[in-house]
Amino acid sequence: MTTKSGHAAVPPRQWMQEHLFEGKPLRAYLRELVTPFHLVAGLIILAGLPLVVMRYVLGLGAVTHASNDQPWGLFLSWGLFSGVPLASTGFLMASAVYLFGLRQYYPLLRPAVLTGFIGYLFAVIYLLVDLGMPWRLPYPMFRAFGTGSVMFLVAWHVALYLSTQLVEFCPAIFEWVGADRFRRWALRVTVGATIFGVILSTLHQSALGALFLLAPSKLHPLWYSPYLPLLFFVSSIFAGLSMLIVESTLVSRLLPQRMDPANHQALDSLTLGLGKGAALVLITYFGLKMIGLAHGHHWALLRSNYGAWFLIEMIGFVLLPCGLFLAGIRQANVRLVRFTAIFTILGVIANRFTVSMFAFQWELPHREFFYWKERIIVAAIVTVEVLVYRWIVNRLPVHKEHPRYAGMH
Amino acid sequence: MKSNRRHFVRGIAAGAGTLFFSQRANALSPVEHFTGYPDCFGLLMDLSLCIGCRKCEEACKQANQLPPIIGSLEDKAVFERERRTDAENYTVVNRYPPAQPDKPPVFTKKQCMHCNEPACASACLVGAFSKSKEGAVLYNKDICLGCRYCMIACPFNIPAYEYHNPTSPKVRKCTLCYERIKKGERPACAAICPREAITFGKRSDLIKQAAETIRKHPGKYQDHIYGVSEAGGTSWLYLSEVPFATIGFPMGLGTKPFADYTRGFLSAVPVVFVVWPALLGGFHLFTKSRQQAPTGDSGGPADSKEIS
Numbered sequence: 001m002t003t004k005s006g007h008a009a010v011p012p013r014q015w016m017q018e019h020l021f022e023g024k025p026l027r028a029y030l031r032e033l034v035t036p037f038h039l040v041a042g043l044i045i046l047a048g049l050p051l052v053v054m055r056y057v058l059g060l061g062a063v064t065h066a067s068n069d070q071p072w073g074l075f076l077s078w079g080l081f082s083g084v085p086l087a088s089t090g091f092l093m094a095s096a097v098y099l100f101g102l103r104q105y106y107p108l109l110r111p112a113v114l115t116g117f118i119g120y121l122f123a124v125i126y127l128l129v130d131l132g133m134p135w136r137l138p139y140p141m142f143r144a145f146g147t148g149s150v151m152f153l154v155a156w157h158v159a160l161y162l163s164t165q166l167v168e169f170c171p172a173i174f175e176w177v178g179a180d181r182f183r184r185w186a187l188r189v190t191v192g193a194t195i196f197g198v199i200l201s202t203l204h205q206s207a208l209g210a211l212f213l214l215a216p217s218k219l220h221p222l223w224y225s226p227y228l229p230l231l232f233f234v235s236s237i238f239a240g241l242s243m244l245i246v247e248s249t250l251v252s253r254l255l256p257q258r259m260d261p262a263n264h265q266a267l268d269s270l271t272l273g274l275g276k277g278a279a280l281v282l283i284t285y286f287g288l289k290m291i292g293l294a295h296g297h298h299w300a301l302l303r304s305n306y307g308a309w310f311l312i313e314m315i316g317f318v319l320l321p322c323g324l325f326l327a328g329i330r331q332a333n334v335r336l337v338r339f340t341a342i343f344t345i346l347g348v349i350a351n352r353f354t355v356s357m358f359a360f361q362w363e364l365p366h367r368e369f370f371y372w373k374e375r376i377i378v379a380a381i382v383t384v385e386v387l388v389y390r391w392i393v394n395r396l397p398v399h400k401e402h403p404r405y406a407g408m409h
Numbered sequence: 410m411k412s413n414r415r416h417f418v419r420g421i422a423a424g425a426g427t428l429f430f431s432q433r434a435n436a437l438s439p440v441e442h443f444t445g446y447p448d449c450f451g452l453l454m455d456l457s458l459c460i461g462c463r464k465c466e467e468a469c470k471q472a473n474q475l476p477p478i479i480g481s482l483e484d485k486a487v488f489e490r491e492r493r494t495d496a497e498n499y500t501v502v503n504r505y506p507p508a509q510p511d512k513p514p515v516f517t518k519k520q521c522m523h524c525n526e527p528a529c530a531s532a533c534l535v536g537a538f539s540k541s542k543e544g545a546v547l548y549n550k551d552i553c554l555g556c557r558y559c560m561i562a563c564p565f566n567i568p569a570y571e572y573h574n575p576t577s578p579k580v581r582k583c584t585l586c587y588e589r590i591k592k593g594e595r596p597a598c599a600a601i602c603p604r605e606a607i608t609f610g611k612r613s614d615l616i617k618q619a620a621e622t623i624r625k626h627p628g629k630y631q632d633h634i635y636g637v638s639e640a641g642g643t644s645w646l647y648l649s650e651v652p653f654a655t656i657g658f659p660m661g662l663g664t665k666p667f668a669d670y671t672r673g674f675l676s677a678v679p680v681v682f683v684v685w686p687a688l689l690g691g692f693h694l695f696t697k698s699r700q701q702a703p704t705g706d707s708g709g710p711a712d713s714k715e716i717s
Contacts, residue, residue, distance in 0.1 A: 055575075056575055057575055058573065058575055059571070059572055059573040059574050059575040059578060060572050060578070061572025061573040062573065064572075066557075066572065067572075068493065068494075068495055068496075068560065068566070068568075068569045068570060069493065069566060071557035071558075071560040071561055071570065072557065072561065095689070098693065099689050099692045099693045099696070100692060100696060101696030101697070101699065101700055103700075130556075131554050131555050131556055132553070132554065132555015132556070132557070132570070132571075132578035132579075133553070133554055133555045133577065133578065134554075136552070136553075136554045136555075137554065139535050139552055139554060140534045140535050140554075143535070143552060144535035144536055144537070144552040145535070145536065146533045146534040146535050146536040146537075147536075148530075148531050148536075148668065148671075148675065149531060149532055149533055149534045149536075149558070149671075150532075150671050150674065150675065151532060151533070151534035151556060151558045152534040152535075153675070153678060154534075155534055191690075191693055194689075195685065195686050195689045195690060195693075198685060198689055199681055199682060199685045199686070202681055202685065203678055203681055203682075206674070207674075210671055210674040211558065211561070212561075213670045213671045213674060214528055214531065214532055214558075214561070214562040214667055214670055214671055215561055215562060215564075216663075216667075216670055217564050217659060217661060217662050218561075218564070226673075229674050360561075
């Protein structure tokens, strides 16, 4: 590929040094890998590994608290129901830049697509841990079609969107390996891929909510609503915007050398813009939740324990972040907007855990969540997720333009 | 030439029409309204006859090659807590305190209700569950992924999972003794019941019979045949002397088949696929033309080259 694209062939050793080892000789690269961060990450992964093996040797029951009454546990509440809304970054920024002409957000486009891609990739990985027979994952695509099932939709859309996001991220990959022609091809399908991505995101962000439409008698009435699909979709928007604020902040603080100085400078104003978007969507979400509450006529339930939690969610994790975002924008207080973004993400995670776990089968007397083995496996997978993200940001032109293609977008 | 074209257009219209209507009839058929096969079988259980001997549990385990009952059938300690079905028990008998202290306790038998339009079937992404015309809701272990959405969806909390089977975990539940009923036999639980509390027959006949039983014994039974309309109707039907709500039966399930709850969402999917490209493509063209207008900002053609 490198020869085709017009520059001289390089020996493999040099190629690896440039592309994989951050420009250092292998020995030096390996030596520099020994850092406290990597040690801690390694320990967490080592702790998780035997438990993952245990899951495949002894069955799901050996490592989770999932039961016949609570068939879905931490893997799905965290990996699928919380992970997917936080991975909506890709479709948000791609549509902002390519469909709505908000070109000032271009510096955040690739980080957003990468965050989205990795979020989805790991959602699939959590699924592979959770599914009884993960090797049958391609069945709904090739073998048996449950067309009347929302889960069928989720499976297809996650698979298609994962591929779409890979296509959207391809320009960065081809710049990294220096494949000009492929890069041009990949850029040519951008608008098509973006539109396809928005379709898929609309449908499966909402489909995750629609999964619970089938459990009207099991999900607490304060959270069960015919609007569940819409609520899941709308909340994925502020989840993704907040995620992007946090992600870009972390890279600018922890890996400053990987971010172009121009992007560094633009980041504050872009962050305020993202915060403004999140505030707008948060208040919309609040309105929809209130309509749902009124529509279901559930006011009396607000006086129960679940009602208290519902109010905490609505006031503490929707109205309050909305107000904080607005205050941050008015005072141009980027720090406040960043803090609020973290807060908003916690709110979305709390909501997804409530719907898929706490408020599900709420009438059963005795329930257990979060088996410690389950938590360690999740911690190990999250660690791998962070390492993969960092590995890519350290090598590929994500927050930084590739010198050969600088100014070409 | 002209007539040729007209022919062609007419052909396309006819084709599109056929496609449209056949789509409605076939492709979406798993979510079409369905009130049960006319001649399907059912089981009617008169709870007032049940004495909690658990012979049905034993017979069920034998018929389905499940591990035998632990302990003795005489041991009543098993009733101290309410049990649910699991991977080794397709049916369980539970005991509930009587309505009046001088009456004997009430026993109920729990197993798959074999819904007319099962929630598990509409949940399954590979269609591993199907309602047979005999009435049994059957499970195909060869295509199941083990996602357990069926268990999330079942309003009766019946399907159970082999959580400790690493290589071929299956969802397990009552099969209505499908093999037996195809041979003309009764399901094992109905055949063994010493009190003949369980009647096997055509579902439509059983409903009439149950109504007749209520009418013949004024004041004895609740005026409710559980299963006639719950969640769209089930193959299992129950008569009880005490309110069903007090003996562990899920109430408030409504009369709609559960598939109805996702039907609206699923029908919106093709709409999004058709409308979004036009809408979003329109936005793209609009912003592009605005950006390329000569009065627009400094972004020249080189600038917009790779954006568009």
